[in-house]
Amino acid sequence: MHFLGAKNFLGENLMKKFLKVGGLFLLFQIIYVPILCICLVFYGPFTNVRDMIVTTAMTTMTHQYFATWFLSDEKIDEILKANRPEESIEEQEVEEIQIDENATDGIEIVDVSSSTFKGYLMIVNDPSRVKLVSAPKLGKVGATTSQIVKENDAVAGINAGGFQDDALGTGGKPDGLVIEDGELISGNSYTSYGVVGIDDSNRLVVSNAMTYSKAKALNLKSAVTFGPVIIINGQPTIRTGNGGWGIQPRTAIGQTKDGKILMLVIDGRQAGSLGATLKNVQDILLQYGAYNAFNLDGGASSTMVYDGKVVNSPSDIMGERYVPNAFIVTKPVKE
Numbered sequence: 001m002h003f004l005g006a007k008n009f010l011g012e013n014l015m016k017k018f019l020k021v022g023g024l025f026l027l028f029q030i031i032y033v034p035i036l037c038i039c040l041v042f043y044g045p046f047t048n049v050r051d052m053i054v055t056t057a058m059t060t061m062t063h064q065y066f067a068t069w070f071l072s073d074e075k076i077d078e079i080l081k082a083n084r085p086e087e088s089i090e091e092q093e094v095e096e097i098q099i100d101e102n103a104t105d106g107i108e109i110v111d112v113s114s115s116t117f118k119g120y121l122m123i124v125n126d127p128s129r130v131k132l133v134s135a136p137k138l139g140k141v142g143a144t145t146s147q148i149v150k151e152n153d154a155v156a157g158i159n160a161g162g163f164q165d166d167a168l169g170t171g172g173k174p175d176g177l178v179i180e181d182g183e184l185i186s187g188n189s190y191t192s193y194g195v196v197g198i199d200d201s202n203r204l205v206v207s208n209a210m211t212y213s214k215a216k217a218l219n220l221k222s223a224v225t226f227g228p229v230i231i232i233n234g235q236p237t238i239r240t241g242n243g244g245w246g247i248q249p250r251t252a253i254g255q256t257k258d259g260k261i262l263m264l265v266i267d268g269r270q271a272g273s274l275g276a277t278l279k280n281v282q283d284i285l286l287q288y289g290a291y292n293a294f295n296l297d298g299g300a301s302s303t304m305v306y307d308g309k310v311v312n313s314p315s316d317i318m319g320e321r322y323v324p325n326a327f328i329v330t331k332p333v334k335e
Helices: 002-043 047-058 073-083 145-151 212-217 278-287
Strands: 107-111 119-124 130-134 156-159 178-180 183-186 193-199 204-210 220-225 229-232 250-256 261-266 290-296 304-306 325-329
Touching: 119 156, 119 304, 130 145, 130 178, 130 193, 130 220, 145 156, 145 304, 145 325, 156 250, 156 261, 204 212, 204 229, 204 250, 204 290, 212 220, 220 325, 229 278, 250 278, 261 278, 278 290
Parallel strands: none
Antiparallel strands: 107 119, 119 261, 130 325, 156 304, 156 325, 178 183, 178 220, 193 204, 193 220, 229 290, 250 261, 250 290
């Protein structure tokens, strides 16, 4: 009995020591592993991972602390600058766009998904069918992309420009320059804005700095503010880095040299689709022949509508977000 008691006593002591050591080891892992990961990400050799986290965090209004807790303002600025698109001083050669007068009225939607995101590219053969339309109660409240498409009896559409949102997220106040049917809807004649528009010859015009006076001189019938320009005259503006805006849901518009309009929407902030960089967007549009292209409002606004249905999965928790305007595709003109 004494032998068994001593044996049990030793066993209990060993178990206690084992649990104590195991607990200390577990505590060490809980503290050490996150610190090691942080050090490797922000101060180690994996600069691509660091840049992706920093650029993604800094394009949000609520999660910038992911970068600011660990890096100085100077280092963050350096990373953002290294990843941004080139501020092209190249003049756009709009005359190089030769609209195919024999183009059909067809619309094609291509799945451009990758291993990290789901995306859809709408190819509109006839550019004359594409125009910018504002929400019906603009100035007070925006509308969903679906509502704007339906209100205008259109076939399809994507969200377009940015807006000065309020706490309720109504999307009723557009940001920057907005031109609809050749008329100034928002903005002024002397401020320079990042602008994408469509002229009276149905050619896509892109610029990182354009005034209303310039837009008027170029005969833009539709125009909206966001940016940046990601392709100009067939050349990419993002030559190094990821584009400087991290991984997010994306919307963009482009045009091929023969006039086809390309509308791209990529989902993000979801388990099955993290989002895309501006470089991803640029590469997809280049792959499909974009000669000029421009980044539109992304994030929770990113929405594509076709034939009465939302094609993608918007990241807003309420579903489609209210936006100030959309590029729509009108029904073909019957001869």
